[in-house]
Amino acid sequence: MLKKRIIPCLDIQNGRTVKGVNFEGIRDAGDPIELAKKYVLEGADELIFLDITATIENRNTLLELVRDIASEINIPFTVGGGISTVEDVSRLIKAGADKVSINSAAVKNPQLISAIANEFGSQCVVVAIDTKFKENEWKVYVHGGRTPTPLSTVNWAKQIEQLGGGEILLTSMNNDGTKTGFAIDITAEVSNAVQIPVIASGGAGTMEHFKEVFEKTKATGGLAASIFHYGEIPIPELKKYLSKEDIAVRQIN
Amino acid sequence: MIAIIKYNAGNTQSVQNALSRLGYLSVITDEPETILKADKVIFPGVGEASSAMKYLREKGLDKTILSITKPMLGICLGLQLMCKSSEENDTDCLGIFKTKVKRFPSFGIVPHMGWNNFNVLKGDLFRSIKKTEDVYYVHSYYAEINEETIASCDYILPFASAIQKDNYYATQFHPEKSAGVGEQILKNFLEL
Numbered sequence: 001m002l003k004k005r006i007i008p009c010l011d012i013q014n015g016r017t018v019k020g021v022n023f024e025g026i027r028d029a030g031d032p033i034e035l036a037k038k039y040v041l042e043g044a045d046e047l048i049f050l051d052i053t054a055t056i057e058n059r060n061t062l063l064e065l066v067r068d069i070a071s072e073i074n075i076p077f078t079v080g081g082g083i084s085t086v087e088d089v090s091r092l093i094k095a096g097a098d099k100v101s102i103n104s105a106a107v108k109n110p111q112l113i114s115a116i117a118n119e120f121g122s123q124c125v126v127v128a129i130d131t132k133f134k135e136n137e138w139k140v141y142v143h144g145g146r147t148p149t150p151l152s153t154v155n156w157a158k159q160i161e162q163l164g165g166g167e168i169l170l171t172s173m174n175n176d177g178t179k180t181g182f183a184i185d186i187t188a189e190v191s192n193a194v195q196i197p198v199i200a201s202g203g204a205g206t207m208e209h210f211k212e213v214f215e216k217t218k219a220t221g222g223l224a225a226s227i228f229h230y231g232e233i234p235i236p237e238l239k240k241y242l243s244k245e246d247i248a249v250r251q252i253n
Numbered sequence: 254m255i256a257i258i259k260y261n262a263g264n265t266q267s268v269q270n271a272l273s274r275l276g277y278l279s280v281i282t283d284e285p286e287t288i289l290k291a292d293k294v295i296f297p298g299v300g301e302a303s304s305a306m307k308y309l310r311e312k313g314l315d316k317t318i319l320s321i322t323k324p325m326l327g328i329c330l331g332l333q334l335m336c337k338s339s340e341e342n343d344t345d346c347l348g349i350f351k352t353k354v355k356r357f358p359s360f361g362i363v364p365h366m367g368w369n370n371f372n373v374l375k376g377d378l379f380r381s382i383k384k385t386e387d388v389y390y391v392h393s394y395y396a397e398i399n400e401e402t403i404a405s406c407d408y409i410l411p412f413a414s415a416i417q418k419d420n421y422y423a424t425q426f427h428p429e430k431s432a433g434v435g436e437q438i439l440k441n442f443l444e445l
Contacts, residue, residue: 002408003368003387040432045368071270076389076430096266098430121300123364123391166364195359197366220367250368250387252433 070096179205262300298330
């Protein structure tokens with residue numbers, strides 16, 4: 001049976017992890033490689049690295065980091081942040097990224113999704129949607145959630161699928177950082193509307209929240225950052241819990 | 254020496270990285286002599302079937318692959334190209350395996366993306382691997398199970414997870430991305 005994926009997200013700035021981490025046995029908490037290796041050993045199913053500076057000067061630092069990650073890590077990983085052209089994608093894939101995540105650039109130029117899919121295959125195109133519930137509607141936001149767009153979240157998700165997107169990473173801005181649980185309604189709606197995998201993101205605070213999103217929606221992955229970074233929910237415990245609750249997850253022997 | 258076949262649809266670097274982690278040197282090459290002289294050959298693949306077959310034929314790599322006598326391991330699209338044909342743009346493939354490649358029916362989530370375990374598992378490639386262990390898949394097309402199948406997996410329907418004929422081995426999953434389990438399978442192949 002296909003397992004539900006648990007995916008830690010690492011924010012990167014100038015080649016270093018940004019959010020403070022508090023892990024025993026990690027010498028340099030700012031070192032993305034060391035943190036990533038720790039997650040792999042604990043049973044993370046995939047990793048996402050998000051370059052939050054994403055300025056032109058930092059692109060080479062990021063490429064070097066991607067090369068290092070690819071040589072050290074034996075599970076799939078996605079790189080996102082500031083990707084706006086097929087050339088950006090080509091450099092990241094050549095450096096060893098398995099997938100890239102695009103967001104604002106896809107909203108601005110939806111054909112970018114098809115262009116990347118045609119060149120490198122749908123499987124490597126993750127389209128991230130930042131969504132917010134406002135005035136009774138789930139709408140798409142861009143530029144790190146600062147700018148509203150007229151796009152309805154469900155319609156945009158369907159369009160992503162039609163254009164050849166391989167996966168949707170859906171972050172609810174209403175829930176992000178609240179630790180009150182994933183946005184079940186929009187995650188269910190989006191994952192019912194498309195036939196490509198949907199990763200739920202934003203709001204995870206307890207192990208029950210993962211159970212809830214996997215039981216009540218068709219999301220095939222759950223993403224979180226700080227609860228993993230601060231060790232609030234160790235991945236092995238989360239997987240043990242989900243398994244006991246009859247949700248199929250990968251176990252490390 | 255291990256040769257990794259270089260063509261227009263390979264995640265060759267990921268495979269080379271995985272081999273280095275296991276302590277094996279490898280060369281990424283499209284030269285027939287180097288490929289035919291290698292002790293082991295790996296035929297990776299991420300991409301689309303018809304353009305990959307076209308490229309292989311143009312470069313004469315189709316004939317090289319069919320002449321290999323040492324163990325060869327096809328991965329993902331590599332497996333599909335080793336089959337008789339693929340529904341992906343109606344492509345005639347290498348025909349090493351008798352089975353055909355079809356698209357997953359559209360009533361499930363496609364691609365099959367993520368970690369999945371085995372139904373059937375046999376042979377040296379899977380020495381010390383258990384059926385309950387998971388490996389990483391990402392694919393929209395699958396090879397039908399036949400008598401050459403050495404491992405099967407269930408997603409929407411049962412499909413061939415690994416196939417073997419003589420010195421030709423292939424896996425639909427990505428051993429180079431399948432953590433410790435994948436490393437063990439690669440090691441088993443390298444020790445054949």
